[in-house]
Every structure is written in C-alpha cells, then in structure tokens.
Amino acid sequence: MKKIGITGQNGFVGRHLYNTLGLFPEEFERIEFKKEFFNDEHKLDEFVSKCDVIVHLAAMNRHENEQFIYETNIALAKNLVDALKRTNSKPHVLISSSTQEERDNLYGKSKREGREAIINWANENEGKVTGLIIPNVFGAFGKPFYNSFIATFCYQLTHGETPSIANDGEVKLIYVQELVDQIIKEIRSGKSTEELFINPTASKKVSEVLHLLNQFKTKYFENGEIPVINDSFEHNLFNTYRSYIDYKNHYPIKFTQHTDPRGAFVEIIRLGIGGQCSFSTTVPNITRGNHFHTRKIERFAVIKGKAQIQLRKIDSDEVLNFYLDGKDPAYVDMPIWYTHNIKNIGEEELYTIFWINEAFNPEDADTYFVEV
Template identity: 60%
Template sequence: MEQKIKVGITGQAGFIGSHLYNYLGTKENIELIDFERSYFEDKSKLSNFVSQCDTILHIAAMNRHEDQQVIYNTNVNLVNQLIEACQDTNSTPKIIFSSSSQEEKDNLYGKSKRDGREALEQWAKNNNSQVASLIIPNVFGPFGKPFYNSFIATFSHQIINGETPNIINDGEVNLIYINQLSEVFYKHIISNQDTPALKYTVPHTATKKVSEILNLLNHFNKEYVQEGKVPNVPINSFEINLFNTFTSFIPLQSYFPRKFTKHEDNRGAFVEIMRAGVSGQSSFSTTVPGITRGNHYHTRKIERFAVIQGKARIELRKINTDKVYSFDLDGKHPAYVDMPIWYTHNIKNIGDTELITLFWINEPYNPEDADTYFVEV
C-alpha cells in the first residue's frame, strides 16, 4: 500500500486553506495534519505541527488592514515563526508557499510576500529542503468573505441581499477558480522537485472585465433566484464556476424549499419540475418508509431534488462544519431543494407511504469521474 503524504495547511480555516483542506480530503494518498491559528501563538504546538508534516502549505497571511505596515510585519513574522519551528525540531518538510502576483507591485503586501518567499528559499538551501513558491492570480470561489477575499464574493453577497454593487475600476482581471488552484497545489505536493527553491507562476484560467462578471451575476440572480431556472452554464467553464460561487451566498434556510406551481383540473395535476439552459440528466427514485438515500457531496455538480409523492426530509451539512439544514417536503405541495457544492446531503422517507423523488443534475453520471464523495450528514 502506498505510503500517504502527511500534509498540513497553515491558514486552514481561511478561504483558500479551507478549500485546500476539503479538496485534499478527497485524495486517498494524502493524510491531513490539522492546524489551528493559535499554533502561531504557542511555540510547542507549532513545533509539534511542523514535525508531523512531510509537506506544509503555508497559506496563512493577512490580506487587508488599514495600516500596510501591520500587513507586512504580520506576514513576514508568520514565515519567520514557521522557519524557526522547523529549525527547533530539525524538521525539513517541503514547504509550498502561497505568494501573489502583487510581489512585483509597490505595496507592502506584495513586499511581504516577496520577502517571505526569499526567507523560505534561503532556509531550504541551508537545510537541504525544498520550497515551491506559487505566484497566484486573483482567486474566486464559494464561501469567500465579502469585502475581503474577492470582488466576486462582494458582488455576490450584495446582489443576494438586494444591494447594487458599484464598479470602481472596470478593468480586466486575471482569475483562477479555487478548485483549479487546489489542483495546482496537489500537483506540487506529489511532484518530485529537483531544486531547493522553485518559483512557479500559476497561470490564470480566465480574463474578464469587472462589468462582464457583474452582468453574469445579475443574470444568475434573475434566472435562478427570481425565476427558479438553472441558466446556461456549460460543464467545465468559467460560467459554472461563477454560478457555483454565486449560489454559495444564498441563505439556505430562508430560500429552500421552493414551491412549484401546481396546475389542477378534473384530469389531475401538472407540475413543471425543471427549466434549465443545459440538458443534464434526469432520474427518479422510489423510497420505502424509514429509508435514507444519499449522504454524499459534490464539488462541481448542480443538483435538484424534487419531491412529487410522499413525505421527505432533506438534510444538508457543509463539509467540516456542524450545522445541519433540514427541510420537510410533502408531495401534496410539490417543492424542490437544490444541493450546493461541498454540502453533504441526504433524503429520508418520513411518511408511511412510498416516496417518489425526481432528481436532476447538470451532467450525466460518469463512474470514472463521479464527483461523488460519501460522508454522513
């Protein structure tokens, strides 16, 4: 059996760090070593952390503060503490450093990244270790912090809350989606680096004007939030990544379940289940009373559960959190719940008759790339 690579992530609880933690959690050859921010305030805990790791992803950093000098001092100090912990324990893990395209700009944040990278490179050369510094473009993705991580997070938050975003500079922005960035980190974790210091400029995967992105977000809001339609978001595209980012800001408990329009006459009833700009795959299931289906999550797929007969309880829980969202649906009042990415979900028959559920997903099932990971809600 292949020996697992022990990987720790400083800044594990942050935007990039949490996504990396979840992404690497899907890899069978990776063993994750947990990190807490308080470790930087306790030398013994930080030393214990670095001594357990084969590879450390150094993500922890301050991005914004009123005083630029505080940003510089904080980021350089975090690097120095990490180096000191490695020296104190005679540990030589491979360190993958999250740097920024701001390195070449005349600001203290960029300087903190450049100086931190150079300090790590010198440590690697002196201690027979390795450092890979990734120069990262603008990153976007689900669960970002508005007014902090990305203008896309800010715009999405504002639109969902009925506010009007303001474009200050309608320039072109080079972007990379967080899942794509996680793949880059993973490749560097498993690669055989042949030099002590490697500097790698991560290529952006999209270039868009700010106004172009805002127009797409407003389009998603109109079609999905207001009209219940899934817009045309092709598989493996910038649009589907932006859509999944946008929908992550929808407050689940107040938005779902969404009721269908039910048309009844003397013949019976008619309900339109789905209207989408992509074809995808539709299916249905029958479930006997007391049985639960699901308990899995997806990292890219858009999925809808529509209860058309019987009583069901749909539960969702974001990976690595404790809060469970619960929705009770009854086929007498047809309704649906959509499954956000990175939320493990299930459906249980809570009635005393057969449950019939219709499922729609935006891409046909592929057993070789199922994007389905089993975790109990």
C-alpha cells in the same frame, strides 16, 4: 502516505485544500493546524516536526493599515522559518505568494519577502521549497469584502444589496478548486521550484463578471431556472454564486401548480443546459443519498409523499432540515461540498424527481459518501 500541514487551514484556500486532501485518505494524512500555533513555539515546533509537506497559506490580505499587513505577513513567515530551524525539520514547503509581488504596495512586498525567507531557509538547510505566484482566486465560501470582489458581489446579490464597480479593470482569475488541484500536483511531484507562476484560467473585466452574476440572480435566485452555462469559468462562477445563498431561509421552493378537473400540472425545471433527469420511488423510513459533490449542480423535487431533505457542509456540524410534501410540490437544490440525503417520512411511497447537470460517469463520479 504523505503528512500534510496547512498554515491558514481555516482560510479560504486552506479550507478547500484541506477538504480536497481528505478525498485521498490513502495518499495523504492531514496534520491539524490552528492559528494559535504561531504564538506558541512548542505547538508550532510540534506541528512542523510532524509534516512531510507544509503549505504556508496563512497571511493577511486586507487591513486599513498597510504597514500592519506587511509586518504580520513577514512575522508569519519568520515564525515558520524559526520553527523549521529549531526542529531541524526538512519538509517540502509550498508558500503562497501573489502576482502583486511586483506592484508597489506593502502587501505585494510582504508576500515576496516571505517567499524569499522560505527560499533562504531551504538553500541553507538542504530543504525543498515551492514558491507559488498566484493570480486572483475566487470560489465558493470566500469571505465577502475580503477575499475577492466576486465574493463581495455574490454576497450582495443574494442578500438584497446592489454591487458597485470601483474600477472596471481586466482581472486575471483562477477558480479555487483549480488552484487546489495544482497545489496537490506540486505536492505529489515533490520538486523544488522557487518561483512557480500559476497561470490564470480566465481573464475578465469586472463588469463582465457582474453581468453574469446579475443573470444568475434573475434567472436562478429569483425564478429557479438553471441559466445557460457556456464554459468552465461560468460553471465555476455559478457554483460560487450558489454558495452565498442563505439555504436555511431560501428552500424549499414551492412549484406553481396548474390544476383543473383532470388533475395538476407542475413544471419541474427550466434549463439553459443539459444533464440527466431521473425519478425514484422510496418506501417509508428509507434514506437515500448521504454523499456530496464538488462540482455538480443538482435538484431534488418531491412530487408525491412526504420527505425530509438534510444538508450539512462537510466541515460543519450544522444540519439543515427541509420538509417537503407532494401535496404541495417543492424542490431543494444541492450546494457543492454539502453532504445531503432524502428520507421518506410518510406512510406511502415517496416519488422524487432528480435533475443533475451531468450524466453519471463511474470513472469521474464526483460523488463522495459521507453521512449527514
């Protein structure tokens, strides 16, 4: 079992990497890191000494003072090198850098020099290093106005604001989970590669991305329709967009009922894609679920009986509770990385319709069981 430590563990990429490593408990042990360690030699040395692998992601991306960004990032790399030397530790160090290395800005310069500092340590101390040259990263839970323009656009479109384009350039992109998968691949290989260029998985104009996000807003956010999704980029972008919705205040969403003397008719879902649709009956006081997905899009629709649906982001203690009643049919969609369940809290059988965007495959289930 490899012991993995991540500087910047609670950052955008760091949190995704940390959570994904947790899906392989028999292969990886995660060594906890806190940003305060950089200001405490004893704690930093203790952390470094425990690790077989260190993924150095801690960095400052944006600040009004570019010189401060440069000095901060250089200091972080230097502190890590000093700790490695003090403890005579020789973990495999993977350091994240940026395609901005070759640009004439202080951020790119800080990333290049930080990577070179780790390489120099490895060469002088028989260590192993992998320098990851990474394009623009987007994905769920990124910090708006900081991590990427996509994070900013998604936040604005789900919070009543209107995005604007400052520069409609072509941007090379990689989805955060795709990046995490490549980092884990490098961890498993154990090979040193001083300069490893991570290939982007998409190249889009800013206006193209905004056009897609506006479609998601109109069709999904405002009308509850699952939009047409043509490829993996659009799937990843859609899941990214969904992560910025204020679930606590957005759900449950009531269906429109059409009633006449015969009874009622309710449209459950309108789809631009396929998937699997099913229904279940649940007896009183029974709970289904308690699992999460990393990529799947899923809807729970209660059509008879009373239900409590619970959601909890797997790295949070906050539980969101939604109460649905078949007398006033409604639905809740499940966000990625949120463990969820549904419980019959009524006195009669609960009828629930489930839709998910892909048929269940036991060899690639994307279903991880964790209690809400």
